[in-house]
Amino acid sequence: MSGSLKLVNLIESHAEPIARQWARDVKKNPRTPSYHHLPEETLVPMAMRFYDHFKQMFFTDRPADVSRQYFARYAEEHHGRNIPLDEALYALIMMRRHIWLYAEFQTIFISAVEQKHAVDSLVRTILMFDYAILFISRRYQELIRQRIEEKLGVVNVLRMESPQGAKLGPYRGPIMAAFLLGALALTYYYHAVLGTNVIFTHLLYIPVVLAAIWWKKRGVLVAAALGGFLLLSHLVYLRGMPFTDDVIRAAMFLVIGGVVAFLSEGVARAEEMCRALPMAGGEHQAGLY
């Protein structure tokens, strides 16, 4: 372990030039396009933070525990800048490579003993990076999940699903029944009393859309029922008027209901996948291997 001190000291005393070399490299590497537009003043501190923590993570007896926090923060910072996971990891890999490039340039491992130190340092660095990849990937998954849940928040209120709309869920049936009764009454009033078929049918889209959001494909049945009732009512009360308008309206109920159901299924599936993303596993110990 003490043999690795040379490397650690090199990083500590040359953190800034190594970080600057990394920043220049990451700004033009084809695998890290998200970093290309970031200014060097933003990038250098990112790498400096890593090099500053290097000693602590390198020498600890519990590398998993010590590195977890740092790499979780690394993930948060890079995710916050909308950097994809593959690029964030590759940028970190480049930070590691720059340590070795710098060490090679400074020729710190020349003699046979130093070569042995090089192997020790290499193995220790690899162990740290194995944890880095694990913790960063895991934190990214959590952050992606959080972001999706936030975006789905408003949609979930409308869907009356958890977490935001969970309390309203049981009222879907009664609400839809009320809408349907209203729609039937409205249809009867316009067709039988006023003898017209204008305007009011737009209001029927409310139950059509809500049913498709709530019950997806099954919700299209509401559109079919309303369309059927509209046509039946027309046949009974509006015999002298052209039938085509209401046929088109009924067909549009089905189309709109179908499209919304399709989208609602997509949202539900995305949410399901998002929920299926694994959260942090059990607590882990260092020295498992």
Place this chain on the structure above:
Amino acid sequence: MVASMKLIDLVENHAERIAAQWSMLVVKNPFTPFYHGRQPERLVPQAVRFYRNFRKLFMEPKPVEASDGYFTSYAEKRYREGVPLQEAVYALILMRRQIWLYAEFQAVFSTAVERQQAIESVTRTMLMFDYAVYFITKRYGELMKLEWFEAPNT
């Protein structure tokens, strides 16, 4: 490069044995809970495939292209199996570690010259794994996006 031949030969000749050891490890490693409770024998083939491809990946003059093809396919298979990203990568890391544990056990690198060869082999293996991590995470990201934004049930 020639110095690393010893490691490549070892991996190729003992692929099944190293894969079996890996499978025993991955089913109980706390970082790979997805694999817990699975039959180790059923996991062996994926590690054997990796070890059999090791020479090709290791010796390839264009490591990026070779890694891209193999690890992208690895990502797709693990994604279809439902393995979480970090576990798919960590399982691969365990495969790599298992090579070194086996090599150490077999005392492949004991003399001074062989130690120098060990450095070369570690460096080369790490290069391969750098690309592996990149291509696997990239492909997982693409697959997640595809699945989330494609039409359902397609």
